[in-house]
Amino acid sequence: MHAGRERRYIEKLNMNTEISGFPGLSGCIIEVFRNTETTYVRKITRDMIYAPRLKKQAQKQREFFLKNSLPYLLIPEIIREDEGYDYYSFEMPYYRSKNYIEFFQNATRSDIDSIVNKLIEFVEYNLAESSPTEITKEKLLDKYYDVQKKTSENSIIDIEVKEDIFRQSDSIFSVLEDSMSIPVGYCHGDLTFSNILFNKDKKEIVLLDWLDTFIETPLQDIVKLRQDSKYYWSLNLYQSSFDRTKMLLVMEYVDKKIDTYFAKHSFYNDYYRVFQLLNFLRILPYAKKESTVSFLKKSIEAIISDQ
Secondary structure (H helix, E strand, C coil), rough: CCHHHHHCEEEECCCCCCCCCCCCCCCCEEEHHHECCEEEEEEEEECCCCCCHHHHHHHHHHHHHHHHHCEEEEECCCEECCCCCCEEEEEEEEECEEEHHHHHHCCCHHHCCCCCCHHHHHHHHHCCCEEEEEEHHHHHHHHHHHHHHHHHHCCCCCHHHHHEEEEEHHHCCCCCCCCEEEEEECCCCCCHHHHHEEEEEEEEEEECCCCCCCCCHHHHHHHHHHHCCCCHHHHHHHCCCCCCCHHHHHHHHHHHHHHHHCCHHHHHHHHHHHHHHHHHHHHHHHCHHHHHHHHHHHHHHHHHHCC
């Protein structure tokens, strides 16, 4: 039984667009619908290789929706799933909120501090439910070599660029400790600012696009936040005009707060760098533009040279 055959929609507001203003790399389609009762969002993929991963994302979002006890944190409820032989989709409520550029461009320092504190509290919330776990270097190396293989298949990237990137990265991965103690348990998985919506009046944040990751660690969420605050990933994806100078100043301020706060954790001081490097390397296989490749190469080189 298929949802599309059961329900009659009053109006399709947007089709094949990202509701928060940032294009994704997964190839999913975001549709916004309005019927007589509510407005809701459907996320759909017709890539049946990717569909199992999107199902995992829906399951993770559902689990966090049920366990969430943070009053300012909104996690959209999965209200319907649907699949056929050539698609999988799920639906969730639509929240009228601002994306992070719309929010930060008009935010006071107090507003910014409030948001950063909420995001830090979310990470700490997950840290409290995680356990120190020994991760072998083989686990990280397996992922590293898998990324290397997938990147070699991306024809957008010049062979010389691929070789240069991984030659430099080898200098970090070749000296990994035999095992690393990091917290494992719960994380969002893709906590970039492009996956967060903001409601200033209600002082709420909405977390979107939950993602399974090869190690479920809150360290991954710190990595993803700094992917934006230090390296400006989402700023470079944003498709509308904005005050870039102001946003760079805001991101610098936000990054310092995040970095300073988490420096109290030994796992952060010891392993942030290698996890951030692996994070950017994992995006390489999916890069579809030369400008994206150039951005990733520059970021990777900055991470490697950062002592």
